[in-house]
Structures are given as C-alpha cells and as structure tokens.
Amino acid sequence: MITKLAYKNILGNGWRSLINIFILSLVLTGMIWMQGLYDGWSRIARRQMQEWEFAGGHYAHQDYDKYDSFSLDKSFAAVPPKLQDLIDTGDAVPILYSAGIIYPHGRLTPVVIKGIPAEQNILRIPTTHLRIQDPDTQILPVLIGRQMAKSINVVKGDILTMRWKEVNGAYNAYDIQIVQIMDTPVPSTDMGQIWIDYDKLNEVKALKNSCSVIVLKNQAASTYVGSPWNFVSIDQSMKGVDAMIQTKRVGGYVFFVLLLFLAMIAVFDAQMLAVFKRRKEIGTLIALGMTKRQIIGLFTMEGTMYMLLGSVLTATLGLPLFFYFGFQGFPIPQQMSDFNIAGASEPIRCYYSPIMILSTFMIVMAVTVFASWLPSSKIARMKATYALLGKV
Amino acid sequence: MNETLVQINNISKIYPTGEGGFLALNKLSLDITDGEFMGIVGPSGSGKTTLLNIIGTLDEQTSGEVLVLGKHVNKLSSKESASLRANKIGFIFQTYNLLPVYTVYENVELPLLLLQMKKEERRKAVMQALEWVGLTDKMHSRPNQLSGGQGQRVSIARAMVKTPRLVIADEPTANLDTENSINILDTMLKINQDIGTTFIFSTHDPKVIQYLKRVVTLIDGEKVKDDYQTGI
Ligand SMILES: Nc1ncnc2c1ncn2[C@@H]1O[C@H](COP(=O)(O)OP(=O)(O)O)[C@@H](O)[C@H]1O
Ligand SMILES: [Mg+2]
Numbered sequence: 001m002i003t004k005l006a007y008k009n010i011l012g013n014g015w016r017s018l019i020n021i022f023i024l025s026l027v028l029t030g031m032i033w034m035q036g037l038y039d040g041w042s043r044i045a046r047r048q049m050q051e052w053e054f055a056g057g058h059y060a061h062q063d064y065d066k067y068d069s070f071s072l073d074k075s076f077a078a079v080p081p082k083l084q085d086l087i088d089t090g091d092a093v094p095i096l097y098s099a100g101i102i103y104p105h106g107r108l109t110p111v112v113i114k115g116i117p118a119e120q121n122i123l124r125i126p127t128t129h130l131r132i133q134d135p136d137t138q139i140l141p142v143l144i145g146r147q148m149a150k151s152i153n154v155v156k157g158d159i160l161t162m163r164w165k166e167v168n169g170a171y172n173a174y175d176i177q178i179v180q181i182m183d184t185p186v187p188s189t190d191m192g193q194i195w196i197d198y199d200k201l202n203e204v205k206a207l208k209n210s211c212s213v214i215v216l217k218n219q220a221a222s223t224y225v226g227s228p229w230n231f232v233s234i235d236q237s238m239k240g241v242d243a244m245i246q247t248k249r250v251g252g253y254v255f256f257v258l259l260l261f262l263a264m265i266a267v268f269d270a271q272m273l274a275v276f277k278r279r280k281e282i283g284t285l286i287a288l289g290m291t292k293r294q295i296i297g298l299f300t301m302e303g304t305m306y307m308l309l310g311s312v313l314t315a316t317l318g319l320p321l322f323f324y325f326g327f328q329g330f331p332i333p334q335q336m337s338d339f340n341i342a343g344a345s346e347p348i349r350c351y352y353s354p355i356m357i358l359s360t361f362m363i364v365m366a367v368t369v370f371a372s373w374l375p376s377s378k379i380a381r382m383k384a385t386y387a388l389l390g391k392v
Numbered sequence: 393m394n395e396t397l398v399q400i401n402n403i404s405k406i407y408p409t410g411e412g413g414f415l416a417l418n419k420l421s422l423d424i425t426d427g428e429f430m431g432i433v434g435p436s437g438s439g440k441t442t443l444l445n446i447i448g449t450l451d452e453q454t455s456g457e458v459l460v461l462g463k464h465v466n467k468l469s470s471k472e473s474a475s476l477r478a479n480k481i482g483f484i485f486q487t488y489n490l491l492p493v494y495t496v497y498e499n500v501e502l503p504l505l506l507l508q509m510k511k512e513e514r515r516k517a518v519m520q521a522l523e524w525v526g527l528t529d530k531m532h533s534r535p536n537q538l539s540g541g542q543g544q545r546v547s548i549a550r551a552m553v554k555t556p557r558l559v560i561a562d563e564p565t566a567n568l569d570t571e572n573s574i575n576i577l578d579t580m581l582k583i584n585q586d587i588g589t590t591f592i593f594s595t596h597d598p599k600v601i602q603y604l605k606r607v608v609t610l611i612d613g614e615k616v617k618d619d620y621q622t623g624i
Contacts, residue, residue, distance in 0.1 A: 291470065
C-alpha cells in the first residue's frame, strides 16, 4: 500500500520527479559506462599483454629488474631442463635480454636487445622475419616496433650499428638491418626494444641456450623450477598496468562523485520540500491511524522509488549506449594512444560485469535512500495536529 | 448502550509560547456517551479544535484526565494511539484532507488498508460507505474533480468505512454552502440513527447547531454551557 501511495505521489509530482529520475539515471548510466570503459580497457590490456609479451605467464631470472637496465647484464642463465621440454614441444619460449647501444643518425641510443627464437608462435611478435638465411652474414636482421621506429627515425631496410657487452665485459659490435617494423600495442615490446634471433644473440654474446625469461603458452604450467627462476603470473605482470588504469578510473570517479552528490541534493530537496508542503497530508495520515514509522517509510519509499524509476530509465535509455560501446568500442583519441600503456591502441569495448553493475546500483541506491530518509526523519518530530488546522 | 465513550476530567491545555504559555482549555470536564450526536460550539479561538485534538488522541492535555474508550490518552504510546485511531476513531476535516493522488475509491479504502483487511471485505465496506454518502458513481474520480460538497461526503465515507465508534468532525460545514451543509448533516444524522455511531462536532454554524442533540459551549477555553436540545 505504501508502495502504491509512494508511486502515485511521484506521478503527482510531475516534472520535478522527472528531473530527479533523469538525474539519477544520468548518474547510473555514467557510472556504469565509465566503469565498463575502464574494465574493458583493463581486459584489452591484459589480452594484448598476453598475446604480445607474457602469454600464460613467465619465469624470470631472479636478478632481472625491469626498472634497472644494469640488471640486464647479469640476469640470464641456461634454460633449466624441466623447461627445455616445454620449449621443445612448443609450449614455452625463451627470451634472452641484453643491454645494447645503437647509433641511429649518429645519436647514441641505449636499447634492450631481446633474443627470441624465430620459429616461436606463442607470442605475436612476427619473429619469422628474424630467421637468418646466411649463417655467415655480418648484418643481423632485427625487428622493431612502430613507436620505436618513429622515435629513432628509421624505416624498414635501414642499417645501423649496434654494440653490446659480451659476458666477459668486452664490447662487441655488429651491423643490424631493420627487416620489419611491427605494430605492437604493448609499449614494453616496442619502445627501446630491438628484437633479434635467439640463437644469434646467444652466439654473439658467447653464450649457449641462455635466457632471461621463459614465457609459457598455457596458464596452468606454473611448476616450481627452482633458483634462479621466479614464476611471474599474468596477474602479477598486469599489476603495473592495472594500477595505472585504476589511477585514471579514480580520476573519472571524482566527476561521478560530484554527479552523485547532485543526485543526492535533488532527492533530498524534493523530499524536504515534500515533507514541508505535505504537513497537512502527514497530519491526515496520522489521524487516519498511520504510525510515524509508516509515514517515514512512505517518504523514504518515495525517494527510493526515484531510484527505481531512474534505473528503469537507465535500462531503456542507457542500453543502446551500453551496447554500442560494448560492441563497437570507444575509439582512443590520438594523444591517448601515446600513453605508455597497453590497451590504448584499439577501440576499447566496454565490459560490464554483473558485479560492477550491481555494486554501482547499490551505491547509488544507498545514497538515494539516505537522501530521502534524512528529511523524513523530521516527520517524527512533527505535530499530528497539523491535520486539523483549518489552514491549507 | 449508555456506555461513556469519552470521559474528560478537569483538563487544561497550555500551549507553550514566548511568555509563559497560552491557556487554551481551562479546567474543563465533559462526558460523552455512546451514540451521541453532539457539538462543541463557540467563537473562533475558543479552544474547540484543541479539545477535539485531545479527544482524537492527536494531542495531549497539560493537566487533568482524558479517557477515550476507557483508555488514558496521555498514557498511550504513539503506536497504541495510532492503533486506537485506526480502529475506533474517524475524522472529518474542515478542508476534507483527501489525498489528491488517490481516486475517491482509494481515499475511502485507505483506512482499511491500515487495518490489513482482505481485498474482498475492503471492497464491500468501501461500497457501503460510498452508498451512505451517495457517491458510488464518483468512485473513480479524483478529489479535484469533485465539488466541495462531494469532497466532504467522500471524507465522511472515509471516516465511516471502518465503522468507528466515534467520529470527530472539526467545522465540517465551514467551507460549504447551505444546501451542501444540510445534505451532509442529514447524511451524518442518518448514520448516527442507523448504526449508532457517536459524532462530535465543533462548529459555530447555526445550521449545524440546529441538528445537534447536545451543545457544549466554550468561551476562552472554558465550558460555559452544556445543553440537550430536542429541536429536531
Ligand atoms: N499550537 C499552538 N500554539 C499556540 N497557541 C495555539 C496553538 N494552537 C492553538 N492555539 C491557540 O489556542 C486557542 C484555541 O485555538 P483552537 O483550539 O484552534 O480554537 P478554535 O478551534 O475554537 O478556533 C487560540 O487562541 C489559538 O491561537
Ligand atoms: Mg478550530
């Protein structure tokens, strides 16, 4: 009965109700869309990092520290036998890291050289280009990413000099030729990276079948292989990217907290006015035998119903939007794709998880219920005698 | 049949105001018996509404004793007094106080919803009440589509639908013309005669006073007269 009365009162409230409902649905739509965008981004980033860099997770040499380029020259070891089996069956791929220096247009540029087997097909790096036809060649084929090519201003076919340290500390130099420029969406496979054949890099560093990381094809194969190898799951690899997306998400939240606040004010204001304007009605309901608790319930219900109607509006007006961004995706503006972050290279398809939608509803619901309950608590202190006052 | 419904012993009501409070009722005593058709009469500001609010358990006296249906009004919890009103007391207001968003039918049905009556029973009672006031044909209208007289008849139906022991009507004809006033008074008198519901009015309208079988006159919060009439 209270529900029906509340519903009718809202209808009777006309455009004022409409505005409230509209604001609430705006807040809901915005919050769901925005979170869907970030969740979608995170999923794409994850997928791309899996495709291009970490597949099902990887073992890393314990001395390797991606933030310390000096660690590169000590963080390698012979492939452990246990993992060699996986490599032989094509279920893992070893990658050897080395610090190096190139001289594009005479400018000294430090790089990370990555040796990867040309025949691998676990990662999407187009390594077939790295195959060395002539074993005696003095010009080594290498692959770089589009951003890297842009930043050092080279094109396909260019020949550069590259130097690196051998294991004994002596510097060695080779000429390299850019045989392919690849479009990788993952910056950490692009900026400052030179991809070269695995065996060749071992050879020129005077090593044999040594690597810095071993990337696994399947997520399950996370067996312990012992020192010096540490297993790094895909979740751990995602941490940095997720943290970054999270930061951006928080930035977006500020806007929606403001919107939410606006919605709260709108409902609060509507209910405040209602409590004041409808004193006589409240008095009448008391005279008819309603308890104050029932009346507070009625007013709170009215506010809550704004939320429900707002949700309905969200469902009808927001759905096309959600579907559009869910399937079509959100094109990343140019300056955003320069962000040093994975997932910023293709349209982001929003991803709406039930938990996210539910929690968003809960938050907005809690806020509206509170905002509509707050004014009605005034009713508890209201005089029942208003009902019999002759004045309107 | 001659049970005392309302028993008022030496009550005073002081409204708190800036300087010491305003004495709205002064040492008033009054008994109202089951089945009466009586009125509190007096000029504006004499304390009629104050007295009805107290009898209707919407307000409390400052001193003295009030028993409604055998219960000490000022000892009831707010829940108990709500239940007493929901079950036993009907109100008719000067300004009708119908809920504008409800239809006539729904307005009359509302008190029964509070009693959690079943739908079929509710329907019967609502139709009966609308018949008493002659408004069965208006049951789907909204209050703003009614004339003043019809509005007040709906409010009588709403008060009567739960067949209360006691109906309190505060200046029910103040907003009505003569014809409508007579009409609703006839309606209420008929209900009083047919089913014995007790009516307590407040009024200073001579048309109403004519109908009353008992007239209690208030001036400045004091009972100055208590007459039984046999006019009608
Ligand atoms: N809440 C209140 N606070 C202060 N004074 C009041 C209040 N309600 C009524 N009064 C005063 O009490 C007196 C009696 O009021 P009321 O019972 O409404 O009279 P009536 O219904 O006979 O016109 C009036 O003088 C009125 O001003
Ligand atoms: Mg009055």
